[in-house]
Amino acid sequence: MPKKKLDNKKKIKEKVEKKPGKKINRLLGMKDIIPSDHYYFSLLCEKAKELAELYSFSSIKTPIIENLNLYKNSTRQGNEKDFYVIEAEKGETAVLRPELTQGILRSCFENNLNQDNEPVRLFSIGPVFRREKLQSGRYRESNQLNLEIIGENKPMAEALLISLVHNFLKELNISAQVQVNSLGDKECRKEYNSKLLKFCKERGKRTKLCNNCKKSVGKNMLALLDCKEDNCLEIMSEAPQITDHLSEESQKHFKKVLEYLDDLNINYNFNPYLVRGLNYYNDTVFEFWPVNEEGEAQKKLALAGGGRFDDLVLSLGGEDSSAVGIAVGLERVLNKAKDSIKEKPKEEDLIFLAQLGEQAKIKSILLFEELRKEGFLVRQSFVSDSLKSQIEEANKLKAKVTLIMGKKEVMDETILLRDMESGVQEIIVYKKIKDKLRKKINRKEGGFYG
Numbered sequence: 001m002p003k004k005k006l007d008n009k010k011k012i013k014e015k016v017e018k019k020p021g022k023k024i025n026r027l028l029g030m031k032d033i034i035p036s037d038h039y040y041f042s043l044l045c046e047k048a049k050e051l052a053e054l055y056s057f058s059s060i061k062t063p064i065i066e067n068l069n070l071y072k073n074s075t076r077q078g079n080e081k082d083f084y085v086i087e088a089e090k091g092e093t094a095v096l097r098p099e100l101t102q103g104i105l106r107s108c109f110e111n112n113l114n115q116d117n118e119p120v121r122l123f124s125i126g127p128v129f130r131r132e133k134l135q136s137g138r139y140r141e142s143n144q145l146n147l148e149i150i151g152e153n154k155p156m157a158e159a160l161l162i163s164l165v166h167n168f169l170k171e172l173n174i175s176a177q178v179q180v181n182s183l184g185d186k187e188c189r190k191e192y193n194s195k196l197l198k199f200c201k202e203r204g205k206r207t208k209l210c211n212n213c214k215k216s217v218g219k220n221m222l223a224l225l226d227c228k229e230d231n232c233l234e235i236m237s238e239a240p241q242i243t244d245h246l247s248e249e250s251q252k253h254f255k256k257v258l259e260y261l262d263d264l265n266i267n268y269n270f271n272p273y274l275v276r277g278l279n280y281y282n283d284t285v286f287e288f289w290p291v292n293e294e295g296e297a298q299k300k301l302a303l304a305g306g307g308r309f310d311d312l313v314l315s316l317g318g319e320d321s322s323a324v325g326i327a328v329g330l331e332r333v334l335n336k337a338k339d340s341i342k343e344k345p346k347e348e349d350l351i352f353l354a355q356l357g358e359q360a361k362i363k364s365i366l367l368f369e370e371l372r373k374e375g376f377l378v379r380q381s382f383v384s385d386s387l388k389s390q391i392e393e394a395n396k397l398k399a400k401v402t403l404i405m406g407k408k409e410v411m412d413e414t415i416l417l418r419d420m421e422s423g424v425q426e427i428i429v430y431k432k433i434k435d436k437l438r439k440k441i442n443r444k445e446g447g448f449y450g
Contacts, residue, residue, distance in 0.1 A: 027140070028134060028140070029131075029132070029134055029138075029139055029140030029141070030139065030140055030141050031139045031141070031142075031331065037334065037338075040334055040337055040338055041143075041330065041334055043337070044172070044330055044333060044334060044337065045125055045145075045330070047168065047171065047172065048123075048125060048145045048168060048328070048330075049123075049125070051164060051167065051168050051171075052123040052145075052147060052164070055121070055160065055164050056121055057121040057122060057123040057147055058120075058121060058122055058123070059122075059123060059124065060104060060107060060122045060123070060124050061124060061126065062097075062100070062103035062104060062106070062107050062124065062126075063097075063103065064096060064097055064126070064127065064129075065086070065088070065094050065095070065096060065097070066094065066095060066097050066102070066103050066106070067088075067092060067093075067094060067095075068083070068085060068092075068093040068094060068095045069093075070095075070102045070103065070106055070316070071083065071095060071097070071098055071099065071102055081131070082098065082130045082131045082132055083095045083096075083098055083130075083131065084096040084098075084129045084130075084131060096129035097128055097129065098128055098129060098130045099128055099327070100124050100126065100128060100144055100146040100327065101146060101148060101309070101312075101325055101327070102312075102316065104122055104124055104146065104148050104325075105148070105150065105312065105313060105316050105318065105323070106316060106317075108120055108122065108150055108318070109316065109317045109318050113150075114150060114151050114318070117151070118151065119149055119150065119151045119152035119157075120148075120149070120150040120151055121147075121148070121149050121150075122147075122148050122150070123145065123146060123147045123148070124145075124146050125143065125144070125145050125146075125330075126143065126144065127141055127142065127143050127144075128141075128142060128143075128144055129141050130142075136301075139331060142329060142330070142331050143329075143330040143331060144327045144328060144329060144330060145327070145328040145330060146325060146326070146327050146328075147161055147164065147165075147306075147325060147326050148323060148324075148325035149161065149323065149324050149325065150313065150318070150322075150323045151322055151323070152322055152323070152324070153310070153322035155253050155254075155256035155257040155260060155284075156260060157308075157324045158257045158260075158284045158286070158307075158308065158324055159257055159260035159261060159264065161306065161324060161325070161326045162178055162180075162261065162266060162268075162286055162326075163264050163266060165288060165304050165326055165328060166178065166264075166266050166288075168328070169288065169303065169304075169333070172333065172336070172337045173337070174290065174303070174333065174336045174337060175290065175291040176288045176289060176290050176291060176303055177267055177268065177269055177288070177289050177291055177297045178261070178266060178267065178268035178269065178286055178287070178288055179268070179269050179271040179274050179286060179287045179288075179289055179297070179299075180257070180258070180261070180268050180269070180270060180271065180274070180284065180285070180286045181242070181243065181270065181271050181272060181273070181274040181275070181284075181285050181286075182242070182243055182246060182250055182251075182253070182254035182283050182284055182285070183222070183242060183275060183281055183282055183283060183284075183285055183307075184242065184243075184245065184246040184247060184250040184282070184283060185247060185249075185250055185282055185283065186282070186311070187247065188242070188245050188246050188247055188250055189222070189242070189282075191245045192221075192240070192242045192245045193221040193222070195240045195245065196221045196222075196224065196225075196239055196240060197217065197221055199238075199239050199240055200217050200221075200224065200239075201217075205235055208231050208235055209224070209227075209231065209232055209235065210227060210229040210231060210232055212227065213227050213229070213232050220279065222275045222279070223275075224236060224239075225239070225273045225274075225275045226275050226276065228299075228300050236273055237273070239273070241272035241273070242272065242275075243272050250283055253283055253284070254283065254284060257284050258270070268286075269297070274286075274287060276305055276306075276307055280309045280311060280312035280315075281307040281308065281309055282307075282308055282309065282310055282311055283307070283308045283310075284307055284308050284324070285305075285306070285307035285308075286305065286306060286307060286326070287302040287304065287305040287306075288302060288303045288304040288305070288328075289301075289302055289303070290303055290332075290336055301332060302329070302332075303328065303329060303332050303333055303336070304326055304327060304328040304329065304333075305326065305327060306324070306325050306326030306327055307324065307325075307326075308322075308323070308324040309323055309324070309325065310322050310323060349376075349377055349400050349441045350377050350378075350379060350397060350398065350399045350400055351371065351376055351377065351378045351379070351399065351400065351401055351402075351403060351437065351441060352378070352379050352380065352390075352393070352394035352397060352399035352401070352402045352403070352420075353367065353368050353378060353379075353380040353402075353403050353405075354380075354381075354387060354390040354391060354394065354402055354403065354404045354405070355382070355390075355404075355405050355406070356385070356387050356404075356405070356406040356407070357406055357407045357410070359407065359410045360405040360406050360407060360409065360410050361382060363405060363410060364380065364382065364403075364405050365382060367403070367405075367415075367433070368380055368382075370434070371434070371437070374434065376437060376441060379393075379394075379397055379399065381393050387404070387406075394420060395420065398420075399420050400419075400420060400421070400440075400441065401417055401418060401419055401420060401437075401440065401441070402417075402418045402420055403415050403416070403417055403418075403433065404416040404417075404418060404425075409430075413429065413430045413431070414427050414428060414429055414430055415427075415428050415430050415433050416428075417433070417436065
């Protein structure tokens, strides 16, 4: 058989054998933030950082992997099954952090950030991981903004956090209502738990609860009030109210928080059945519920939630047992913000660099860096070899001018400047292009360059 035919058979065989591998999808409960969403996500993070710093909160970043014991005794009983547990060195057991609060507190005490006996204000933005039941609007990896005030027992601390998040959502054009309640101190909750247990044991009530709530009866009574199942919500709407069992001190504290919210003109709803899902809260707790077009608050998809957790501080080694914090779910806020932020704002005075040919590309890259360092807003598509597609990209970005360089421009040491609005083009001597742009384009002052 001729060699040519053998070669053809070999090529056919190779084509048959090169089959694509099996497609691997993301894990259940995880979510990609794709490029079309990332503008909005970055906007949220920038807005959150800006507001937090204006309110005198300092940024902190803690590890994603923490010691399991940091969370094991500080979350709701039975929640350990929701942890992503991993093996660590020296026999330690680690966990992908299910919350930011405990890590922030640990870092505060470990690094003596509270050594001046003054309240410490910290904020952090990052991912948390929970192996939760899959539901609409819930993800097993999600991003949070956390704000914590450590070492402050005054009611103004709660009002300050609520005000900050209220303004954050308002500036994103998100309608939300604050739900607020008080859990009182340990003694208050002990008395209330007895009342709630007696209520649940009344004829027919316990049998109508969901399986998780049935397991919580007699063990973790407040978890019954946090359940989102319709049957449990209906039964608990008739349960005793915890605010009827507050101590005089807790009543005074809660009343002052509400007075501050009134003074700040913040729309809130006193919700006597709000308890939050974790067992370390005391006194004030609060959540932000989105409001739909009919003006109804949607309780199953809280945008943010928090409260006071004095006992948690003490249990994690803090000498001052006072702290309050709030966590904002950025994915949920992102979904709401996208409804009101319709279009990415136009970047004024944008310069686009287009090139054709290897030498022109090298020279364009050098020019790109020079312009960027001088504060000009520049974009490019150096990976493209098609001038047509580069001009289309410039139009898509709404560039004010496009600088075009090809083989002829390289040889002549010139560059072509196109006004993207009028379409008028002019040839500029390469050495004078920056002077020309300074007269035609506004540069950004400040920032990394400029």
